[in-house]
Amino acid sequence: MPRRILQRLLQSLLECFVLFTLTFLLVKALPGGPFQNDRAIPDHLRQETEEFHGLKQTAWDQFTRALDNLAHLDAGTSLRLEGHQVSEIIGQALPFSLELALAAMLFAAGIGIPAGTIAAARPKSFACHGATILAMLGLGLPSVVLGPLLADIFGRHLRCLPAIGWDLSRPETWILPAVTLGLLGAACWCRATRAALLEMPAQDSARPRHCLRACLVAALASLGPVFAATLAGSVVVEVIFRIPGLGPHFLKAVETGDAPVIQCNVLLYGTLIITIKLLADLARLWLDPRSTPPGEDAWGRLRRNPATVTGMVVLATITLACLVGPLVPLLPDPGPQDPSAANAPPCGAHCFGTDHLGRDLLARVLCGGRISLAVGFAATLVALAIGAPWGIVAGCAGGRTGALLTRIVEVLCALPSLVIVILLAAILAPAAAGLTEWTLATTAWRRETVEPLTTLVPLVLAIGALSWFRLAGRIRAQAQSVATSESVRAAHARGCGSFRILIRQILPKVLGPILTCAILTMPTVMWFEAVLSFLGLGVKPPLASWGGLIESGANRLLANPFPLLIPAAFFSATVLALHLLGHGLREPIDPTPPAEDPARSPDASPTDAAG
Numbered sequence: 001m002p003r004r005i006l007q008r009l010l011q012s013l014l015e016c017f018v019l020f021t022l023t024f025l026l027v028k029a030l031p032g033g034p035f036q037n038d039r040a041i042p043d044h045l046r047q048e049t050e051e052f053h054g055l056k057q058t059a060w061d062q063f064t065r066a067l068d069n070l071a072h073l074d075a076g077t078s079l080r081l082e083g084h085q086v087s088e089i090i091g092q093a094l095p096f097s098l099e100l101a102l103a104a105m106l107f108a109a110g111i112g113i114p115a116g117t118i119a120a121a122r123p124k125s126f127a128c129h130g131a132t133i134l135a136m137l138g139l140g141l142p143s144v145v146l147g148p149l150l151a152d153i154f155g156r157h158l159r160c161l162p163a164i165g166w167d168l169s170r171p172e173t174w175i176l177p178a179v180t181l182g183l184l185g186a187a188c189w190c191r192a193t194r195a196a197l198l199e200m201p202a203q204d205s206a207r208p209r210h211c212l213r214a215c216l217v218a219a220l221a222s223l224g225p226v227f228a229a230t231l232a233g234s235v236v237v238e239v240i241f242r243i244p245g246l247g248p249h250f251l252k253a254v255e256t257g258d259a260p261v262i263q264c265n266v267l268l269y270g271t272l273i274i275t276i277k278l279l280a281d282l283a284r285l286w287l288d289p290r291s292t293p294p295g296e297d298a299w300g301r302l303r304r305n306p307a308t309v310t311g312m313v314v315l316a317t318i319t320l321a322c323l324v325g326p327l328v329p330l331l332p333d334p335g336p337q338d339p340s341a342a343n344a345p346p347c348g349a350h351c352f353g354t355d356h357l358g359r360d361l362l363a364r365v366l367c368g369g370r371i372s373l374a375v376g377f378a379a380t381l382v383a384l385a386i387g388a389p390w391g392i393v394a395g396c397a398g399g400r401t402g403a404l405l406t407r408i409v410e411v412l413c414a415l416p417s418l419v420i421v422i423l424l425a426a427i428l429a430p431a432a433a434g435l436t437e438w439t440l441a442t443t444a445w446r447r448e449t450v451e452p453l454t455t456l457v458p459l460v461l462a463i464g465a466l467s468w469f470r471l472a473g474r475i476r477a478q479a480q481s482v483a484t485s486e487s488v489r490a491a492h493a494r495g496c497g498s499f500r501i502l503i504r505q506i507l508p509k510v511l512g513p514i515l516t517c518a519i520l521t522m523p524t525v526m527w528f529e530a531v532l533s534f535l536g537l538g539v540k541p542p543l544a545s546w547g548g549l550i551e552s553g554a555n556r557l558l559a560n561p562f563p564l565l566i567p568a569a570f571f572s573a574t575v576l577a578l579h580l581l582g583h584g585l586r587e588p589i590d591p592t593p594p595a596e597d598p599a600r601s602p603d604a605s606p607t608d609a610a611g
Contacts, residue, residue, distance in 0.1 A: 005282060011407065012278045015414040019270040020070065020263075022415065024063055026423045027259045066263070076260040086260045089249060090268065096166055097234055097245035103178035104230050108185030113219055115186070116193030123198075131190050138187020140576030142527055143233050144534040144547065145568040147180040147240035148554035156558065166243040181237045185226040192218040220284050224277030231269055232418035236531055240554075250419065251535065254426050262423070269416040277414060308584025315577040318570060322369030325362075334363035343560040353562045355552070364544060365567050371545040372571070375460055376526040382464025383525070384518050387471035394472070395479025396506060406476060412469040421466045421528050425537045428458030452543045459538055463528045471521050478513040482506050512585075520582035523575045530571060546571040 057065070069076055075086035111134070119131035154176060155163025167173045196218035235247035246265055253261035325331060332350070338358030346353045352361040394405035435454040440447060482488065483506060491501045532538035533547030534554075541548075546567045553564030 008278060008281055011410065012274050014407075015274050015411045016271060018411045019274070019415060020067075020267060021063075022420070023263050023266040023270075023423075024066060026420070026427060027262050028059060028062075029427045030254070030257055030259075030262075030423070070267075075264045078261055079256075079258045086264045089261060090246065090264055093244060093246045093249050094268070096243050097231075097238070097247070099168060099174075100166065100177055100181065100234050100237065100243060100245060101227070101230050103174045104182035104234075105185060105227065107178045107182035108189055108226060108230070109219070111182075112186035112189030113193050113215060116190040116218075117197065117215060119190070120194045120197035131194060135187040135190050136576055138183045138185075138190075139523075139579045140572040141183065141568075142530060142571070142575070143180050143184075143236050143240070144530055144550055144554075145564075145572060146183065147176075147237060148550075148557055148564060149568070150176045150180060151241065152557045152561065164242040166241065166245075177237050177241045177243060180240070181230055181233055184233065185230055188222050188226055188229075189219060192222045217284065220280045223280040224273070227276045228273045228416065231272060232416050235418060235422075236534065239535070251422070254422060266416065266419050266423075269419055270414065273416060274414050307580045311577040311580030311584065314573055315581060318369065318574050318577070319373060322366050322373060325366040326370070331363050331366075332360035334359055334367050343556075345560075346562070352566050353560065355563045356556050356559065361562060361566055364549060365546070365570055368544045368546050368549050368567060369570055369574075371456070371539055371543055372526060372529060372547065373574070375456060375463070375529045375539070375545065376522050378456075378460045379463040379467065379525040379529070380518055380522045382460060383467035383471050383521055384514070385468075386464070387468035387517075388475055388514055390468070391472040391475025391477075392479045392502075392506070392510065395476040395481075396483045396502065398483070402480075409469045409473050409476065413473065415466075417466050418528070418531065421462055421532065422535070422537060424462035424465060425459060425532055428462050429537075431458050452540075455540050455543070459529065459532065463525050463532075466528070467521055467525055470524075471517050474517045474520075475510065475514055478510050479506060482509045516582055516585045519578055519585065523578045523582075526571070526575060526578075 075090065078084045078086055078089060081089065115127075115131040115134055119125075119128040122128055151163040154161040161175055162170075162173045163176070165173055166177065193215055196214045234245060235250060237243070238245040238247035239251070246268070249261060250265040252258070253265065326334070336359070338354070341350070341354050341358040342356050344350055344354040344358070350360050350362070352365070355361055355364065390405060390409070394402050394409070396402075397405070432455045435457055436447070436451050439445065439450045439454060443450075488501060488505050491505055496504075529538055529545060530547030530550065533545050534551040536551070539545040539548050544552075549567035550564060550571065553560075553562075553567065557564055
């Protein structure tokens with residue numbers, strides 16, 4: 001036990017150093033700078049500011065200076081707000097973010113854990129169906145959809161709760177932001193608790209002490225990932241409800257290139273996440289659970305799972321509608337504007353109504369679905385191209401190589417994903433112009449055809465680059481299970497080569513789990529795209545994705561609710577269908593998961609379960 005605790009402490013220190021180094025490199029790669037919007041600043045003032053902040057030093061000198069400042073707990077001064085210390089800015093905003101995260105976690109634990117316990121105690125009852133509905137709402141409704149809806153219903157129509165703001169002395173201001181941010185965690189804790197109790201042996205399930213221990217184990221297994229998703233999601237919720245937390249400061253710093261504020265925000269987010277995960281892992285080391293669910297015929301289990309079949313039907317229907325719908329002659333063209341028909345309600349000519357510019361809403365939603373599904377599919381392929389080979393090698397190599405690759409994945413899983421994705425999207429955005437010119441020079445395509453497509457490439461790369469390591473963790477666990485099986489050991493004993501064993505024994509058995517991992521990764525990818533588009537960092541006009549349509553509809557919710565509700569319904573249905581399909585396929589394809597600690601596996605992440 002002391003050795004494992006020491007290893008976990010050292011790993012947390014390594015995660016903090018990697019987080020600091022990666023943040024420094026990403027900030028250095030940001031385009032523009034703190035003076036990009038100050039055209040009239042005198043040269044001597046610019047030089048004095050650059051010398052004061054060390055912007056003219058070499059990258060290594062800046063890195064060592066940043067390390068020295070970190071050792072002395074000196075965050076420096078803001079480049080955007082002259083004369084303001086970063087610690088002062090963060091100190092004013094941090095209490096709001098921590099209060100919001102704590103309220104969301106309390107809501108998630110107070111709803112999710114009891115709901116999962118009741119659902120496991122009374123299967124097929126009304127309580128079980130209620131827990132299923134809670135999990136579906138949490139997984140299918142992202143905060144960019146749920147927040148504006150709750151603010152409009154309870155804040156503007158019913159007028160029973162404040163629609164914006166946060167005041168610790170007024171508990172009514174906590175409810176809407178906490179519910180918006182905590183519903184995902186409640187869904188994850190509900191699923192984890194219910195699964196842990198259902199997997200208990202029959203003789204143990206009748207003992208309250210064993211049931212309580214299983215609930216604690218399930219809650220601790222999800223505590224670190226749920227807190228990570230909650231803290232990262234607070235960036236969006238603070239923007240929606242206009243809470244003066246860390247999120248607005250971080251987004252403004254990315255926009256203006258304020259490196260000290262960006263570094264301090266990312267380090268603070270990452271340190272909090274690493275600390276909570278460390279405490280949860282130490283508590284799990286004390287409890288040390290073990291469980292193995294039984295397996296049965298794959299296709300039989302799949303057919304008897306109506307949720308999985310429903311997910312397949314819904315996903316196929318929406319995908320077919322997005323691909324074929326815009327080609328139907330009866331559907332209006334989504335491009336032309338008709339101000340005389342602006343904000344029209346559903347009618348015969350426009351079955352879902354029109355937006356604020358008079359464009360047919362159904363046509364725009366189907367065209368936006370093409371973009372969202374294409375970005376989600378392409379970014380999943382990028383993550384799969386990196387994560388699948390990495391996971392297979394890490395699982396099959398063993399020894400120091402496998403341990404090193406596994407530790408790298410665990411360190412990367414500790415990073416605040418949404419915050420890093422925002423930075424990567426801002427860094428890669430200028431590359432779209434160069435890619436456009438290269439494509440025009442090497443092909444005969446026209447600029448109006450090429451330019452909208454090339455703007456999607458940096459977005460796909462940014463999202464895929466932050467999604468592969470969780471997928472690699474899942475695949476590593478499956479490959480390790482197959483590599484240590486009796487059939488592979490027998491093949492080694494017969495003198496078969498490693499390459500032959502990999503092709504004939506290991507790959508065929510991990511292709512199914514790879515498919516389920518890819519399906520479960522796609523909701524996370526689509527969630528990243530929707531959040532980036534909602535914040536104005538994703539798909540750019542004239543293209544529109546579901547996230548961009550949701551952002552546009554949320555800004556004009558009072559005038560017409562349909563531009564928000566329709567794309568939100570399509571997005572939520574697609575994400576939920578992917579979850580139902582992925583989780584339904586996971587057990588039939590791989591009924592016997594590897595015997596490893598589920599809390600230490602990078603598979604345990606609510607952002608993978610909910611995007």
